[in-house]
Amino acid sequence: MKPTAVFFGLNIVVISVVVTSWYCVVYKYDQNPSFRHVGWPNFTLHKRKAATYTEVLRQNIATTIFQNIPESDYAASVSKAFLSTYKSYLSIKSVTDLKRIASNTSSTQSLGLNKSVYSLGDDIKVHIILFDGYGKRLTQGGDILRIWLTGTSQKTRVNGYVIDHGNGSYIGHVRALWTGKSVIKTSIAATKEQIASVIKYIEKHGLMHDMVGGFKNNNITERTLCSVKPNVFGLSDMCNFTEENYGLHWFCGTPRNPKLKCQDWKFTKGAYTNHLSETERTIARVHKHMLLQKSPTITITGGTNYVPSPDLPCYTRPINETWHEESPVGFYYKGKWHQRGCKNTFIPSKISYENCLRNQYLFLIGDSNIRSWFDHIQQKADMVIPENEKGQKGRRWFSLRRVVREDLNFTLVWAVHEQPFYSGEDSPREMIKSVAWYIDRIPNMKKVTVVLHNILHFARITPSEFREHIRDVKFAIGRLFKRIPGARVFVKGPHSVTYVGFLIPLDFIRKIHEQLFYEEFMEFHNKIIYLNEWDLTTCIENVNVHPSIVTVGDMVDKFMSYLCEA
Structure with missing residues (x-):
């Protein structure tokens, strides 16, 4: 396999995990004098130790599902305890009678204080009790629920969180962040039977899809x-x-x-083929994202229209706070996303993009959901890929992309991660490289920013395997920080997907992935920014694997608010 290089001696580097649909130019590193191999034999993060199954489940294993999960972890933007439930799900027996599964038509919800008027800023509690299809109350936990608040005006929404008491009863929490009438929505996002059937399949076969x-x-x-x-x-x-x-x-x-x-x-x-049984496939397709009936309507009163963001620009916010936020990290009010932990001072105009990205090298690595960031930034920065450049026509969608604005000294790059990478078409082995491979080949520059987004393809593998991939990236980031102390790194977290054909119980898997990122990147919490995309996409009820162009724009604007000084 002959390596291919994509980096050049620019003054500023920005790396992000992204997948895009733009063309790229392929360069040979041995033909580029600014490109060199990287080796740091004495660096503490150089060697990678394989994680054992026991190590992956190093939290105290709960004897009953969610028994040992602290309430604070349900509210956490980044989970720190859900791995302890993994073995409990593996022990759940397969079901043949689907009416024994939690039912949205039988389950109930009621306002905790039995009132319909709340004050701005209140924590609104909702009592939820799950029943099965026979109307029998469930006596065990493990089903994962969502709760969110929707305003009467367009795109006024906020995500909440739900605490599992382990006995079929739950408490939902949503924040009153704007005034006026609103509706509380609750859904059974992932039944424990769906979670169990999918992760047991993955543990047996290694992958969810062929x-x-x-x-x-x-x-x-x-x-x-x-x-x-x-x-x-x-x-x-x-x-x-x-x-x-x-x-x-x-x-x-x-x-x-x-x-x-x-x-x-x-x-x-x-491919999307799998070998689930017909019953398991029905559970994975149907018994999820089931909206509870009789959504409560409330009225929120207050002296202002909404709760404003704190007077702290996001680019000055302490980085480690992004790993310790409470959900929701933000909310939509009349179509605009407002951060709760800092203030977005970035104005998404062409001039703002140009000022922020001048002298930068931005590298996005991951899957097609970061490729959309490439498209968005390329358009906002008015970057044109020359049609006559080698490699720009007839490219594969997963080919490395690279575009440059010479007048800004700005380079934008996107590449895909290592196997397992589901391309949907034949992908030549030499075109699929690891995230660490790319990071190690960043030439020494004044500024570097890395954004990682290796989520959905890896949602189809076991936690132990995913930890190995994250650990491999961690070591590369450590080597990067040693070479370029001022490098900046972002982790773009998972976003909500409710598409019926998406069989992965993402509401569970995303918490596992959050914890793995949290643990493996712990020594870098003051240098790596975590971008929570779950709250942003859950409250708008995103359906598809690829969010809308508008939603992608909101995500990128949030990222730019941390990257750019106003």
């Missing part, structure tokens, strides 16, 4: 199943491509044709 490896030698071709685990799907003879995947587990079945060898591996491809 991936294949393509082998070719002359005119002979073959495709075999791949996974982060060996010996899956009855395959006893596997090609170990862990080294090819930059030290991160990757295995594909050995071709049956004796004329094809492991070294003939040419590409991978992801």
Whole structure:
């Protein structure tokens, strides 16, 4: 595999984990004098130690679901305790009678204070009791609920949080952050049966959805199943491509044709196929995001229209606060997103983008949900990719993208992460590199900013495997900070997805991922900014895997408020 370089000797570097649809120019690092290999043998984060299953579940394992989760963790913007529930979900027995699952039509909700008028700033409590399809009250917890408040005016919304008491009863919390009439909405976002069936499948097979490896030698071709685990799907003879995947587990079945060898591996491809049973598939598709009936209507009174953001610009906010916020981190009022922990002073105009991004190198790494950031910033900064440049036409959607504005000395780059990467089409092995590979090849520059977003593709693997990927990135970030102490790094957190065909119980998985990021990046909490996108997308009831252009703009504006001085 011959490496490809994408970095140049600019004065400012910004790296973000993003996936976009723009073209890119491919460069060979050995042809670029400003590009060099990086090695830091004495740096404390250089060596990566494999995490064991026990280590992944190093919190005290609860004997009953959520018994040991503190109430503060339900309210936390970044979870710190949900890994302790993982083993409990694995112990849940499969169900055949779907009416035994929590039902939105039978379950009830009522206002905690039995009143309908609240004051601006109040914490509104809602009592929720779950019943199954037979009308029988549930006596165990584990179902994950959502609660959010919607105003009567367009796009006036805020997310809340729900505390599980472990006995079928829950307490929902939403903040009264604007005045006027509003409606409280509650949904059963992920039933424990959905969570259990999906994570047990992933633990067994390594991946939620199938991936294949393509082998070719002359005119002979073959495709075999791949996974982060060996010996899956009855395959006893596997090609170990862990080294090819930059030290991160990757295995594909050995071709049956004796004329094809492991070294003939040419590409991978992801699919949405899986091997769930019909009952499990029904649970994963239907028994989730079920809105409870009879949503309470309330009135909020106060001397102002809404609760304003604090008089603290986001770019001056202590970085470690972003890891310790309480949900909601912000809210929409008449279509505008307001931060609760700081004030967004960034004005999303062309001039503001140009002033902020001047002399910067911005690198976005991840999947297609960070690629949309690339598109947005490229358009806002009025950047044009020359049509006659090599590599700009006929590119694959996952090809590395690079665009430059010479007058601003600003370079914008996007690249995808390592396997498992679901491309939906044949992706040549040499085009898929690790996040750490890219970070290690950033040339020494005055300023660097990194934004990481490796979420949805990795929501299909086990927590132990995801920890390995995050740890690999952590070591690379540590090496980056050693080379460039002023480098800036962002983590773009998960966003809400309620699309019926998305089988992953994201309301559970996102908390696991949050905790893994929190733990693995703990030593860098004062240098890495965590961007919570969950509250922003949950309250607007986002459906699709890819949020709307407007929502992407709100996300980018929030990121820019931390990056740019007003």
